[in-house]
Amino acid sequence: MSVEVNREVPWGRIVKIMFLALLLIAAGYFFGIWCGRLGQAYTLFLQPGREILELVLWLLLAIVVVAVTAGLVAALLKPLWVAVVAFALSTLAMILGWQVGIGPALGGLLYFIICLLYARGVIKELNERLKFSVEPVSRGLSLLFLVLALVACGSLYLGYAAHIEREGFTFPPAFKEMMTKMTVIPMREAIEAQTDLTPQEKERALAEMEEGFEEMWMGPLEEMIEPYERLIPIAVAIGIFMTLQTILGLLSWIPGLILAMIFPLLQITGMTRIVRETREVERVVI
DSSP: OEEEEOOSSHHHHHHHHHHHHHHHHHHHHHHHHHHHHHHTOGGGGGSOSHHHHHHHHHHHHHHHHHHHHHHHHHHHSOSHHHHHHHHHHHHHHHHHHHOSSHHHHHHHHHHHHHHHHHHHHHHHHHHHOSSOOSHHHHHTHHHHHHHHHHHHHHHHHHHHHHHHHHHOOOOOHHHHHHHHHHHHHHHHHHHHHOSSSOHHHHHHHHHHHHHHHIIIIIHHHHHHHGGGGGGHHHHHHHHHHHHHHHHHHHHTHHHHHHHHHHHHHHHHTTSEEEEOOOOOOOOOOO
């Protein structure tokens, strides 16, 4: 038993194929947009806050959306070349949403190759099964998760590396301010506790102390890091990749659950139908 796009009306089937392909294309474009934004948000990772949390959440949503739509396309668009065309268009959409260039093109090529392997594996396993199941569709998504996280972190590396190539490495002003405040808190309390100083003198002393901290510590630290600045984008990208992999590992069950709910809905709405086939089996016996 298999699930496939309804073949009763040829034009209706074509429309359904186009609809599923458009979903995948839109998902690819959506993912590309957030890859591009991640590639421009390198300074945010040195100053954790709400902005970086929102960025990561949107990126995770984009990855899940791509995984779900890729599962639908791999399971329903047959023969394989139809799925190949859909994945190729999704790859182009991802590159356009990200940025047209060599880096995004290489990321898109990696995404396309893994999608082809995924679709081929899903179609092969579904054809070998006697009854349709979501399991083969959701099982291969772990590799797709890994590749999508790798592509996203590749965009972060490319953006950060280009920034350092142009301007060199410097700590973001907000990061400097945060480190200064954290370091001078004990000194601030000591100055504010002094009763022989006026409020204006206390403010002046605090300002001089913070300025002196940046000159004595942050500046020399930047100079110390400068010889290794080209390694910083790699380190940041690897750190974010490991973080994304951990989170995606915890979320790996979500696309399978979504697909398990979508396939019955597609059958109810007439988008798909159940086809039962009788097959002739040939065996060698003694």
